[in-house]
Structure formats: structure tokens, C-alpha cells
Amino acid sequence: MSLWRPRIAENARMKYLGIVEALEADVRSGRIRVGDRLPPQRMIADALGVDLTTVTRAFNEARRRGLVDARAGRGTFVRGADVRDWQPGRLAGAPLVDLSMNVPPQPSAVDLQKEITAGIGHVLAGPRSLAHLQYQTSTGGVRDRLAAAAWLAPRLGAVSPDRLLVVSGAQSALYAICETLLRAGNVIATGMVTYPGLKSVIGQKGLVTAPVAMDTGGIVPEAFEEVCRARAPVVLYVVPSIDSPTTATLSEERRQRIADIARKHKIAIIEDDPYAPLRKLTLPAFARLASDITWHVATLSKCATPSLRIAHVVAPSEMDAQRLARAIRTTTLMASPLLAALATRWIREGTLxxxxxxxxxxxxxxxxxxxxxxxxxxxxxxxxxxxxxxxxxxxxxxxxxxxxxxxxxxxxxxxxxxxxxxxxxxxxxxxxxxxxxxxxxxxxxxxxxxxxxxxxxxxxxxx
Missing domain, CATH: 3.90.1150.10 (Aspartate Aminotransferase, domain 1)
Structure with a gap:
């Protein structure tokens, strides 16, 4: 009986599906056989560096596809007939309705495919078209940063473009900020439930999480102060508007109290604010209330379209922006100049x-x-x-x-x-x-x- 060597298939839509797809491929190729026992779920989680919940979802999906059988007290085994009869499509396993990915809907009033096609066409037809096909600085072009400052102004007020960076999405921005501010063993405070992408960064960098109690209004200021006194975090991570998953939006009063506590205890704030543009009521961002300690991240993927992998980052100072640019240079290098130019065009024309x-x-x-x-x-x-x-x-x-x-x-x-x-x-x-x-x-x-x-x-x- 062979022991499966777990892996995650490349280009999988989600990690748990990647585990299932790798298992399917290894069965079809003969690497493992019908009747073989799979390793325990915790062993697979440790080998792949994922949480146990991800592996559990993968096993559940594998059972749904008919790939494996779970036998009480004995473990999980590769099934026979369903695997031999495997056909692409019949066991593709894609959910009938995927309500797991938190992306904006396709609005009926706007043809996004048409807007993207026309927008890129105009960008490439312009006098500076070749510049959008070349490497650019890790901070982003001046024109793009000026447009970003205009887009952010209703929530942040006037922002110098020297404090702004245009980067390739919020996830890369969060990693680069954590790389700039934190070292292994440092404590990062966050709500009791938080963005899974941040959890990945925490695990990757060996950080320590200090959970802060939340209520229907979001992070509780008094609980945050208790964490500051007891755990001495270096950073607070917060999603102030339409928090995912709780949907809570911090009131202006609560934002100010949290900012005051953070400043009192010399704690930096990472403000991940992807949903704020969707709200009819505009509230001042932490980057406006406490600009000297706040790193503001505003992606366009959650309020426009995931295909526009552009995020605007505002650092506390010009020097901090340059520090962050160095971290970005060693990871994603730069945002796509073509997508950045499209975002700028949409901002300037009002399309966004x-x-x-x-x-x-x-x-x-x-x-x-x-x-x-x-x-x-x-x-x-x-x-x-x-x-x-x-x-x-x-x-x-x-x-x-x-x-x-x-x-x-x-x-x-x-x-x-x-x-x-x-x-x-x-x-x-x-x-x-x-x-x-x-x-x-x-x-x-x-x-x-x-x-x-x-x-x-x-x-x-x-x-």
C-alpha cells in the first residue's frame, strides 16, 4: 500500500480544490492506487503548510466527487469504480453556486468587458502608449499617484503623491507593509475574526496574533487598549468599513478613540479599506485621523473588478513610502503599468x-x-x-x-x-x-x- 505525497495542484482556484485536483491527477496517473490509504488530515496540513480546515474541506470535496471513502476507525481510502470511470466534467466538482469568493457583482448598468476593452484601447492609442509597456518604478508613475490622491481625497483629505504608492493588489501591499514594520515574533493586533490573507502573512512571517474583542460596531476600543497593555503589539490591523466577514463599519467616534489609543501606545495602524468607496456615507479614514501612524491600503478589486489588480497605498511619510517601495521591489517589483494607466483613466474620466x-x-x-x-x-x-x-x-x-x-x-x-x-x-x-x-x-x-x-x-x- 503506497502513501500519498500530498501537494496542491498549480492554478487551482482555491487551496482545498488544489489538494483534490492533485489527488485526482495522482490516482489517474497511477502514483496511488484504488484501496490506498491517505495520510491523516493533520499530517497533510503540516506537509502543505495550510490549516486543518482547508484539508478537511478537501477531503469532503473528494468524498463528494466519489474519489475516497472514510471508514470509521480506519482512515480514508481511495475508491475504485468512480475513479476508473473518471471523465473531465462529470467529476469536475465545481459548486453549482459559488458564494465563497467576496467579489463585486457584475452590475447590469455597466458593461465591464466593454469598458475594459475600450479603456485599454484608449491607453494604448495615446501619446504615451509605449511607457505603459515598459518597467516603471516600484512606487508607480507620478500621473498614477496624482490620480490616486484625487480618488482617495474624499476619505483621506489632501495626500501628497510622495506618500503614495501604486501596487499590484492589496495582498502584496499587506505583505510588503508587514515586511517593512514587523519581524518574526512581533505581535500584531487584529479583530477576533479577520481577513484570511492577513492570517497567511502572519503564518509566513512567524508573527504572533493578539485578538481584539469585537461587537456589532467592530473592534471595541476598550478591548484594544487592554491588548495594548497586556501584549504590547507593534501593529493594529483593521478593516474599518464593511468588515469582512462581520460587515461592521467603525463609527467616526470609535475610529478616533482607536487612533488615540494606538498613538498613546506607539502602535502603527494598517488600515485595509477595500469597501469604503461602496458606502454612500463617507467616513474619515484612519489615514486622515492619524496620518502619522497609519498605513492605508485601498484596492480597486473589491469596489470595481478583480481584473483591475491595482491598490493605492498611503504611507505615514515620504520616507516610509520609500521604505515600502524597497519591500515591493523585492516581491512584486511594480504594479502593471497598463492596469495602472487604465485605473488612472477611469478615475480622471469618472468611469470608476x-x-x-x-x-x-x-x-x-x-x-x-x-x-x-x-x-x-x-x-x-x-x-x-x-x-x-x-x-x-x-x-x-x-x-x-x-x-x-x-x-x-x-x-x-x-x-x-x-x-x-x-x-x-x-x-x-x-x-x-x-x-x-x-x-x-x-x-x-x-x-x-x-x-x-x-x-x-x-x-x-x-x-
């Missing part, structure tokens, strides 16, 4: 504002649909945002619910994915934007509503 407004309108329609199908008393949401924080009824555990939902054809994300404490919140994040249209979304939400009302399934799952 129109796209955001259209997405906000589409979000409102989808939120209304969710309230009608699931019941707004069952979830937290921001009316301008495109995700829900769906609270589990007492008979469900979030991980079991997510597993059953995916087996039934809908993918959602359980609270454990976001948790930085041993006891995850019993809730799942439901992303309304990833469904291609409202009809598909309606099917997915209806399935979730029906599943919530079925205690018989959950009783078996919890046991």
Missing part, C-alpha cells in the same frame, strides 16, 4: 465612480433578495456591501453547515476560516457578488435557507 455606483445599486438589489429569502434577522449586512455574515441557528455548526451546503451545490465560508481564536464564531460568510446573475443567486440563497431549516442533517454532522 460610475462603476462603483452601479455596483452599489446591484448590491442593494441582491441584499433585498437575501432579506426576502433568508430573513434579514438571520444575518448581519451593510446595505451597500456585497456579503452577509449569516448566523447559524442553534442546531447547526458553521463548519458542518458549509460542508453540507457545498455537497448540495453552494459554496460558503465558515467562521473558522477567519477566526484567530480557538473558538470560531458560528456563522458563515455568504458573498452575493460572485453569482453571475440574480437568478443563480436566488437558487443559492434558497438552498441555504432550506438547509438552515433542516435539523436532521445537522444532528448527524455534529455527532
Amino acid at each position: 465612480t460610475e462603476i462603483v455606483a452601479a455596483i452599489r445599486t446591484e448590491n442593494a438589489e441582491r441584499q433585498h433578495m437575501a432579506a426576502a429569502i433568508i430573513g434579514e434577522e438571520n444575518f448581519a449586512a451593510d446595505p451597500d456591501g456585497h456579503h452577509l455574515w449569516l448566523h447559524m441557528p442553534s442546531h447547526w455548526r458553521a463548519a458542518a453547515f458549509a460542508d453540507h451546503a457545498e455537497r448540495s451545490g453552494v459554496a460558503v465560508v465558515p467562521g473558522s476560516t477567519f477566526s484567530v481564536t480557538p473558538d470560531p464564531v458560528e456563522a458563515v460568510r455568504v458573498s452575493l457578488g460572485s453569482a453571475p446573475d440574480r437568478d443563480v443567486l436566488k437558487d443559492g440563497l434558497s438552498l441555504l435557507a432550506g438547509l438552515m431549516a433542516q435539523p436532521s442533517l445537522t444532528t448527524k454532522a455534529i455527532v
Whole structure:
């Protein structure tokens, strides 16, 4: 009996699917055979450097595809007939409705494909077209930084372009900021649930997490001060507007109190603010209230389209911006000059504002649909945002619910994915934007509503 050497298939949409796809490929190639026993889930998680939840999702998906059998007290084994009969497509395993990826919806009022095609065409037809096909500085071009300053002004006020960087997405920006500010063993404070991308950075860099209590209004200032006194964090990470997953938005008063506490304890703030442009009510960013200690990250992927992998970063000072540029130079080098030029064109012409407004309108329609199908008393949401924080009824555990939902054809994300404490919140994040249209979304939400009302399934799952 051979022992499978776990791996993650390249170009997989999600890590857990990458594990399943690698397993399928190794079975078909004969690297492992029907009847072979798979390594324990924890061993696979350690070997791949992923959390146990990811491997558990992979095993559940493998069972759903008919690839493996779990035998009580003995382990998990490769199945026979389904693997031999494998055909591309029949066991592709893609969820019927993927509500796991938190992306903005495709608004009916704007043809994004047309806008992108026309915008890039205009950029390449312009007098500076060749410059957009060459290497540029790690800070981004001056024209792009000036446009970024104009885009951010309603929330940040006047920002010198010397403090601004144009980078290739928020994830690379977060890694570069952490690389600039933190060393292994340093403590980073964050809400009790937080962005999984930050959790990846924390694990990669060997940082220590200090969870801060949250309520329906977001991070609790008094709890943050307690963490400052007890744990002496170097940095606070916060998503101030339409937090993912909780959907909470910090009030201006709470932002000011948190900023004052951070300054008092000499703590830097990493402000990850991807959803703020979607909100009708504009609140001042931490980068406006405490510009001297705040590193502001504003991606366009969450308020416009993931295809526009551009994020604007505001550092506390020009010197800090140069420090950050050095970190970016050693990782992603620079943002795509062509995408940066497209973002600049959209900002200057008002196209980006129109796209955001259209997405906000589409979000409102989808939120209304969710309230009608699931019941707004069952979830937290921001009316301008495109995700829900769906609270589990007492008979469900979030991980079991997510597993059953995916087996039934809908993918959602359980609270454990976001948790930085041993006891995850019993809730799942439901992303309304990833469904291609409202009809598909309606099917997915209806399935979730029906599943919530079925205690018989959950009783078996919890046991």
C-alpha cells in the first residue's frame, strides 16, 4: 500500500480544490492506487503548510466527487469504480453556486468587458502608449499617484503623491507593509475574526496574533487598549468599513478613540479599506485621523473588478513610502503599468465612480433578495456591501453547515476560516457578488435557507 505525497495542484482556484485536483491527477496517473490509504488530515496540513480546515474541506470535496471513502476507525481510502470511470466534467466538482469568493457583482448598468476593452484601447492609442509597456518604478508613475490622491481625497483629505504608492493588489501591499514594520515574533493586533490573507502573512512571517474583542460596531476600543497593555503589539490591523466577514463599519467616534489609543501606545495602524468607496456615507479614514501612524491600503478589486489588480497605498511619510517601495521591489517589483494607466483613466474620466455606483445599486438589489429569502434577522449586512455574515441557528455548526451546503451545490465560508481564536464564531460568510446573475443567486440563497431549516442533517454532522 503506497502513501500519498500530498501537494496542491498549480492554478487551482482555491487551496482545498488544489489538494483534490492533485489527488485526482495522482490516482489517474497511477502514483496511488484504488484501496490506498491517505495520510491523516493533520499530517497533510503540516506537509502543505495550510490549516486543518482547508484539508478537511478537501477531503469532503473528494468524498463528494466519489474519489475516497472514510471508514470509521480506519482512515480514508481511495475508491475504485468512480475513479476508473473518471471523465473531465462529470467529476469536475465545481459548486453549482459559488458564494465563497467576496467579489463585486457584475452590475447590469455597466458593461465591464466593454469598458475594459475600450479603456485599454484608449491607453494604448495615446501619446504615451509605449511607457505603459515598459518597467516603471516600484512606487508607480507620478500621473498614477496624482490620480490616486484625487480618488482617495474624499476619505483621506489632501495626500501628497510622495506618500503614495501604486501596487499590484492589496495582498502584496499587506505583505510588503508587514515586511517593512514587523519581524518574526512581533505581535500584531487584529479583530477576533479577520481577513484570511492577513492570517497567511502572519503564518509566513512567524508573527504572533493578539485578538481584539469585537461587537456589532467592530473592534471595541476598550478591548484594544487592554491588548495594548497586556501584549504590547507593534501593529493594529483593521478593516474599518464593511468588515469582512462581520460587515461592521467603525463609527467616526470609535475610529478616533482607536487612533488615540494606538498613538498613546506607539502602535502603527494598517488600515485595509477595500469597501469604503461602496458606502454612500463617507467616513474619515484612519489615514486622515492619524496620518502619522497609519498605513492605508485601498484596492480597486473589491469596489470595481478583480481584473483591475491595482491598490493605492498611503504611507505615514515620504520616507516610509520609500521604505515600502524597497519591500515591493523585492516581491512584486511594480504594479502593471497598463492596469495602472487604465485605473488612472477611469478615475480622471469618472468611469470608476460610475462603476462603483452601479455596483452599489446591484448590491442593494441582491441584499433585498437575501432579506426576502433568508430573513434579514438571520444575518448581519451593510446595505451597500456585497456579503452577509449569516448566523447559524442553534442546531447547526458553521463548519458542518458549509460542508453540507457545498455537497448540495453552494459554496460558503465558515467562521473558522477567519477566526484567530480557538473558538470560531458560528456563522458563515455568504458573498452575493460572485453569482453571475440574480437568478443563480436566488437558487443559492434558497438552498441555504432550506438547509438552515433542516435539523436532521445537522444532528448527524455534529455527532
